[in-house]
Amino acid sequence: MGVTIKDVAREAGVSVTSTSYALNNSGPVSEEKKQRIYDAAKKLGYVPSGVAKSLQSKKMGFVGYFAYSLSGPMFGELIKGVEDVFNCYSQDMVACCCSPHIRKVTRLLKEKMVDGAIVFVEHIEDELLTRIASEDCPIVVMDRDLTGDYISSILIDNQGSAYEVGRYISRQGFQSVGCIMGNGYDGEQREKGFMDAVSDYRLNLQKDCILRGDFQAEIAYEVMKQWLMDKNHVLPEVIFAASDEMAISAIQALEECGYKVPQDVSIIGMDDIPMAAMTKPALTTIHRPIYELGRLAATTLYDMMQNHTKGSRQILSTYLVERESCVSRHKGEPI
Amino acid sequence: MGVTIKDVAREAGVSVTSTSYALNNSGPVSEEKKQRIYDAAKKLGYVPSGVAKSLQSKKMGFVGYFAYSLSGPMFGELIKGVEDVFNCYSQDMVACCCSPHIRKVTRLLKEKMVDGAIVFVEHIEDELLTRIASEDCPIVVMDRDLTGDYISSILIDNQGSAYEVGRYISRQGFQSVGCIMGNGYDGEQREKGFMDAVSDYRLNLQKDCILRGDFQAEIAYEVMKQWLMDKNHVLPEVIFAASDEMAISAIQALEECGYKVPQDVSIIGMDDIPMAAMTKPALTTIHRPIYELGRLAATTLYDMMQNHTKGSRQILSTYLVERESCVSRHKGEPI
DNA sequence: TTGTAGGCGTTATCAC
DNA sequence: GTGATAACGCCTACAA
Numbered sequence: 001m002g003v004t005i006k007d008v009a010r011e012a013g014v015s016v017t018s019t020s021y022a023l024n025n026s027g028p029v030s031e032e033k034k035q036r037i038y039d040a041a042k043k044l045g046y047v048p049s050g051v052a053k054s055l056q057s058k059k060m061g062f063v064g065y066f067a068y069s070l071s072g073p074m075f076g077e078l079i080k081g082v083e084d085v086f087n088c089y090s091q092d093m094v095a096c097c098c099s100p101h102i103r104k105v106t107r108l109l110k111e112k113m114v115d116g117a118i119v120f121v122e123h124i125e126d127e128l129l130t131r132i133a134s135e136d137c138p139i140v141v142m143d144r145d146l147t148g149d150y151i152s153s154i155l156i157d158n159q160g161s162a163y164e165v166g167r168y169i170s171r172q173g174f175q176s177v178g179c180i181m182g183n184g185y186d187g188e189q190r191e192k193g194f195m196d197a198v199s200d201y202r203l204n205l206q207k208d209c210i211l212r213g214d215f216q217a218e219i220a221y222e223v224m225k226q227w228l229m230d231k232n233h234v235l236p237e238v239i240f241a242a243s244d245e246m247a248i249s250a251i252q253a254l255e256e257c258g259y260k261v262p263q264d265v266s267i268i269g270m271d272d273i274p275m276a277a278m279t280k281p282a283l284t285t286i287h288r289p290i291y292e293l294g295r296l297a298a299t300t301l302y303d304m305m306q307n308h309t310k311g312s313r314q315i316l317s318t319y320l321v322e323r324e325s326c327v328s329r330h331k332g333e334p335i
Numbered sequence: 336m337g338v339t340i341k342d343v344a345r346e347a348g349v350s351v352t353s354t355s356y357a358l359n360n361s362g363p364v365s366e367e368k369k370q371r372i373y374d375a376a377k378k379l380g381y382v383p384s385g386v387a388k389s390l391q392s393k394k395m396g397f398v399g400y401f402a403y404s405l406s407g408p409m410f411g412e413l414i415k416g417v418e419d420v421f422n423c424y425s426q427d428m429v430a431c432c433c434s435p436h437i438r439k440v441t442r443l444l445k446e447k448m449v450d451g452a453i454v455f456v457e458h459i460e461d462e463l464l465t466r467i468a469s470e471d472c473p474i475v476v477m478d479r480d481l482t483g484d485y486i487s488s489i490l491i492d493n494q495g496s497a498y499e500v501g502r503y504i505s506r507q508g509f510q511s512v513g514c515i516m517g518n519g520y521d522g523e524q525r526e527k528g529f530m531d532a533v534s535d536y537r538l539n540l541q542k543d544c545i546l547r548g549d550f551q552a553e554i555a556y557e558v559m560k561q562w563l564m565d566k567n568h569v570l571p572e573v574i575f576a577a578s579d580e581m582a583i584s585a586i587q588a589l590e591e592c593g594y595k596v597p598q599d600v601s602i603i604g605m606d607d608i609p610m611a612a613m614t615k616p617a618l619t620t621i622h623r624p625i626y627e628l629g630r631l632a633a634t635t636l637y638d639m640m641q642n643h644t645k646g647s648r649q650i651l652s653t654y655l656v657e658r659e660s661c662v663s664r665h666k667g668e669p670i
Numbered sequence: 671t672t673g674t675a676g677g678c679g680t681t682a683t684c685a686c
Numbered sequence: 687g688t689g690a691t692a693a694c695g696c697c698t699a700c701a702a
Contacts (some may be wrong), residue, residue: 004695015673020697027698028671032484045466050446051395054386055678061442070405070430071415094429094440095405099422106427107396111385131380213613265695278613339679355681363687387679390694522688 003044006077011040015154023048056115058136062092063301064114066106066121070097074290081294082118089302093292098124107145112137116305118297122184138304138311140297143186145313152300152311156293159193161286161318165240165268166197168320173330174266178209178236180220180246187215190242190270206236213246224253235265238326244269244276244285251279251325266326281324288318338379346375350662358383389448393471397427397540399449401441401456404505405432408608409625416629417453424637433459447472451640453632454479457519473639473646475632478521480648487646488637491628493521496621496653500575500603501532503655508665509601513571515555515581517553522550525577525605541571548581555581559588570600573661579604579611586614586660601661616659623653 009019014033021027022037029037040046054060065082069075079095086093094114096106098121105124108114112132119129120142133139133150140152147153169177177198181191198205211227213220220241227233232263239248247269251261261267261281269276276283293316303309344354349368356362357372364372389395400417406408414430414635421428431441433456440459443449454464455477468474468485475487482488504512511603512533516526533540543616546562548555557577562568576582582604586596594615596602604611604620611618628651638644 006695016696017673017698018671021672024697030671033671037691047447047466049390049450049695050442051386051389052678053446053697054448055384055390055680055694056696056698058678060386070418071411076411078407083662087432087434087437090437090439092431092439094399094431094441094443096427096429097418097422101424104425104427107385108429111388112382113385113389131382157382230375234515340681341679351680352682352689353687358690359681361681365687368687384679387694388681390679390696391681393694 003046003049005046007044008040008046011044012036013064025205033308052250053268058114058166058326060115062094062303063116063118064106064108065093065095066098066109066124067095067119068098068100070095070119073275074271077274077290080296081291081296082298083294085295085298085302091302100208116140116301118142118301122197135308138301140301140304142293142297147311147313149310150304152304152313154293154297154300154314154316156288156316157318158175158189159196160278161288162190162240162242163197164193164318164320165286166194166201166203169240169268170197170201170203170236170237172237172326174238174328175204175236175330177203177205178211178239179205180211180213180224180239180241182213182215182216182242182246182249187242190217194240194242204232209236209239213242215243215244215246217249220263221249221253223258224250228253228257228259235259237328238266238268240268240270242270244271247283247285247325248275248279251281256330262325262327266328268326272321275321284323284326285321292316337499338381340381340383342379342620343372343375343381345411346379347371368536377412395447395448395450397429398451398453398640399441399443400430400453401433401444401459402430403433403435403456405430409606410608413455413629416631417633418624418629420630420633420637426637451475451636453477453636470643472634475636475639477628477632482646482648484645485639487639487648489628489632489635489649489651491623491651493524493655494531496533496605497525497528497575497577497655499528499622499655500605501529501538501544503535504573504575504603505532505536505538506662507573507663509571509573510539510665511547511571511573511664512538512540512576513573514540515546515548515559515576515585517548517550517577517581519550522577529575529577541569543568544571544574550578550581550586552580556584556588559585560592563588563592563594570594570652572663573601575603575605577605577606579606579618582618582620582660583610583614586616597662600665603661608658611660619658619661620656621653622656624651627651 005016005019009016018029018033019037022029022034064305067075096108100123103123116137117139126146129139142154211223241250246282247267251267254261264329269283272285272287276285340351340354345350352366354372357364357369357421401408434439435458438458451472452474461481464474473485477489480488516522576585582602586602594600604618605619607622611620
């Protein structure tokens with residue numbers, strides 16, 4: 001415990017320099033001493049201190065990936081994209097889960113202990129990021145509109161996607177509409193896009209059926225269930241849920257109350273998580289290229305690190321995939 | 336870029352000591368100077384060097400989680416267990432994907448840049464781990480039988496689980512048996528357990544139907560398909576696949592060749608990944624408590640770090656879950 | 671080929 | 687309250 005290069009040098013009866021040279025193959029050492037040094041290192045159980053090395057070299061040797069979570073269908077896809085790219089470049093990476101409740105930011109990021117970073121956490125302030133970002137630590141942010149010399153941003157078109165849902169609803173000839181919205185930056189963007197479409201296409205959005213969740217399954221299930229309990233409410237023909245997880249749990253709530261999807265009400269989700277294609281009914285939803293997002297983020301970061309590319313702003317587009325959960329009885333009728 | 340505490344001190348016209356005191360609230364500084372120091376730090380865009388801090392304090396402030404992969408159904412569950420526990424203890428953690436091809440082990444582990452580690456990677460040698468493990472860096476290994484003062488191991492009973500499959504096959508009265516085995520340490524263990532049962536219960540294991548995969552879907556599909564192509568082969572009544580992914584792809588191969596599961600042949604898997612309950616037919620398999628494994632690993636590591644508990648050896652047990660893919664036509668008949 | 675010494679950025683010790 | 691100065695463990699001129 002606590003064996004340093006000095007101890008090894010002393011044990012081997014040589015200088016620190018020779019020891020360092022021998023251990024790293026970074027300088028000339030006679031074969032005989034080399035052997036003595038190896039033996040001493042092994043005998044003492046020497047473990048070089050990466051921290052000291054990093055202080056000296058000003059390189060950590062890895063980049064950081066900072067996200068809300070490292071598990072779940074969505075984050076699994078995302079990190080897979082990142083992982084695949086860095087793996088192929090032989091670029092070491094560490095992943096940190098920055099839980100939003102604790103609002104704690106890892107030292108890794110706060111104290112610049114990475115050679116670059118991918119950030120997908122809302123509660124890390126722009127100010128911190130711009131302070132950290134530099135030539136020797138470029139940053140790629142996802143789902144946040146922040147760009148600079150050393151900061152690139154990659155966005156998935158939330159607003160446009162949600163607008164597209166509204167447009168689709170209009171073209172399918174639905175007469176009445178409800179929705180379950182999310183929260184945070186994504187939530188706002190999706191809501192804005194959808195509301196714009198509601199207004200542009202003069203959709204009949206039922207004011208009593210604008211529900212709010214947090215993108216996760218549980219709360220969406222609750223609010224849907226509660227809404228259904230109120231006998232004054234009349235079911236719209238279609239409900240747009242701002243995430244697939246919410247859409248799926250809404251369907252569950254609806255079916256528990258005796259409604260059939262899509263016969264009694266259509267549902268449109270968003271994200272196109274793998275499960276979306278496997279549920280009954282399969283979900284009509286907006287496909288968001290999550291895996292590609294991960295790949296693009298990693299590629300962009302690597303490019304900034306290697307070629308000193310300046311920060312850029314990229315937007316990934318989405319498309320609607322029609323499955324079984326949304327069928328209009330008025331299709332084709334003029335509105 | 337490269338603003339140090341010295342620069343801040345100079346800018347504020349005070350000593351480094353006072354600057355450090357002010358920035359960390361770790362010593363007495365007059366209000367007036369404190370303000371000057373804050374202003375200087377902000378003006379210069381000072382970012383403290385975590386590396387230097389760590390060199391000084393001999394603490395990294397986080398533990399490491401090292402696994403083959405960070406994505407996929409199995410690793411997703413596992414990391415969720417780890418994540419949940421550390422989150423609740425407010426213990427920072429970083430996750431590293433140690434891909435077996437590149438055989439690169441992150442500096443984080445090799446150069447002891449963590450305050451503790453959970454290791455789930457086969458190609459990291461025992462020797463390295465025992466060298467690293469110490470009072471200030473305890474280690475928990477999964478799926479590997481290595482224990483020491485500062486190393487705990489957590490195992491899921493592979494051998495016993497596979498034995499249980501054999502026992503079940505016997506009790507269901509199957510007359511002929513085939514299998515698809517995996518590789519690595521897990522593979523050996525499962526094979527040993529299964530073969531012991533084959534011998535103890537005198538199962539009729541068809542020698543020509545001992546197939547080999549790598550736990551993943553693809554190769555298992557290939558070998559199954561190839562085996563089916565050979566007209567000399569006669570299908571056993573039941574096939575044990577050493578992982579669910581292999582079981583599922585074997586079913587796919589079988590059905591493509593016109594066989595029905597379980598009418599023509601029964602299949603038993605192992606792992607009980609979430610998908611196992613959702614396939615058609617739903618998989619009869621051995622449930623392995625992956626999420627619990629993650630939790631236990633994290634809890635154990637935290638305990639070793641906080642209470643200086645010595646290394647221990649724990650085994651998680653499994654159980655068989657009967658679903659639809661395995662049905663015997665001889666059930667109850669004496670063997 | 672070998673060794674001495676300075677520096678990486680921080681905190682801790684100890685005088686003032 | 688304040689400020690030199692010595693660690694922390696390593697690398698690397700530079701000198702021998």
